[in-house]
Amino acid sequence: MAQEKTPNCEIIIAGAGLSGLTTAYLLSKQNVDFQIFEASDRPGGRIHSVTSSLHENSQFDLGPTWIWPEYQPVAAKWLDTLGLESFEQFDNGDAIVETNADSDVYRQMLPGQHGIRRIKGGPRAMVNQLLKAFPRSKINLESAIDRVELFEDGVRIHTNNPAQQIIHAKKLIIAVPPRMAHQSINWPAEMAPQLSSMLQITPTWMATQAKAIIEYPHAFWRKSGLSGRIASHSGPLVEVHDHCSFDGKATALFGFVGVPHQGRSELQSRLHKAIIEQLVHCFGELARKPLKLTIQDWAGEPHICSGTDLETSPAHPEVMPGFIRGAHFNERVFFTSAETSARSPGLIEGALDAGERIAARISAQLETGR
Ligand SMILES: Cc1cc2nc3c(=O)[nH]c(=O)nc-3n(C[C@H](O)[C@H](O)[C@H](O)COP(=O)(O)OP(=O)(O)OC[C@H]3O[C@@H](n4cnc5c(N)ncnc54)[C@H](O)[C@@H]3O)c2cc1C
Incomplete structure (x- = not known):
């Protein structure tokens, strides 16, 4: 040496x-x-x-x-x-449960995670x-x-x-x-x-996960007594949560993309559209026109x-x-x-x-x- x-x-x-x-x-x-x-x-x-x-x-979290x-x-x-x-993760109201993309969704209270907070x-x-x-x-x-x-x-x-x-x-x-x-x-x-x-x-x-941020002009789901949560068995988002800023000024949802990373790049061009279609299926037409949809694919971070x-x-x-x-x-x-x-x-x-x-x-x- x-x-x-x-x-x-x-x-x-x-x-x-x-x-x-x-x-x-x-x-x-x-x-x-x-x-x-x-x-x-x-x-x-x-x-x-x-x-x-x-x-x-206001910033929305991609990680x-x-x-x-x-x-x-x-x-x-x-x-x-x-x-x-810190402040409490917003979870007031019903969640939407989506069993598959072709059948009706339904509202249901889902158990929360005790103590879950945001910074x-x-x-x-x-x-x-x-x-x-x-x-x-x-x-x-x-x-x-x-x-x-x-x-x-x-x-x-x-x-x-x-x-x-x-x-x-x-x-x-x-x-x-x-x-x-x-x-x-x-x-x-x-x-x-x-x-x-x-x-x-x-x-x-979380290295292979992808997260989507869907920003809207208003938190329309809150006005309908919904928490913004979706539990989906069909995807592409398998789990969605309210992601509005603590002061309620910046309004968004975030979701985890359920498509495995191997298939995501092929889907890339269709993924945005599929996410919007899913949100419309769960929340109705108000979800059709987000201000911005950002997908962060961590599997592509070298x-x-x-x-x-x-x-x-x-x-x-x-x-x-x-x-x-x-x-x-x-x-x-x-x-x-x-x-x-x-x-x-x-x-x-x-x-x-x-x-x-x-x-x-x-x-x-x-x-x-x-
Ligand atoms: C989508 C997602 C959701 C998550 N959700 C949560 C959550 O809700 N709550 C929670 O507690 N945690 C969560 N995590 C985990 C959390 O992000 C991590 O625990 C934390 O950020 C890790 O910090 P770190 O500094 O250890 O590593 P990293 O943040 O990975 O930092 C490592 C750094 O090293 C750099 N680097 C790599 N190789 C080299 C090299 N050869 N030379 C120099 N630099 C290099 C990288 O570019 C990177 O900047 C989540 C992560 C992701 C991706």
């Missing part, structure tokens, strides 16, 4: 999703020198949104929407820390608040880390950005979904087989959804063995990302928990000079 020259920064963070930004926020509060390398052209990772066409301050603060102490704490508030401004507001803690120059966008090398007292990363090709640091934090970390980065040969296997087998939560996620059945990640949460490559490499959390793997709560855990560990190590 060669000696390496002075690092360019103390800590490199790979990935500007919620877990990487949480670590960055906490390290910045302790004046730790870090740089973030993000493969895509925006921070946020799976947290992504589209702006309302009528209210430019996560829900938190359960009553059961998620870490998320509840971060809402406080970041000065954000005012959406999870995007969390990202925006975290980003305020440090200069934007600390995030290098369109800079995918594609190779990691180890040295006696540090790491060297290679990125695909010609302006930022090789960076040296004391430590490297991988805030990238495990499968993506395995697929997109060329690791040193001495990677422990146990680590390699854990990275490969851990599913990326930095989130790995080849293994595409080839295997979607599954919720389980709590991974403690080994993943330890230090790797002689205390130089650490893995975070929602999937590595022991608390709520795959969820917002998990991303915050994992980001916190790694920041605490790195700070402790830097204090003791390791």
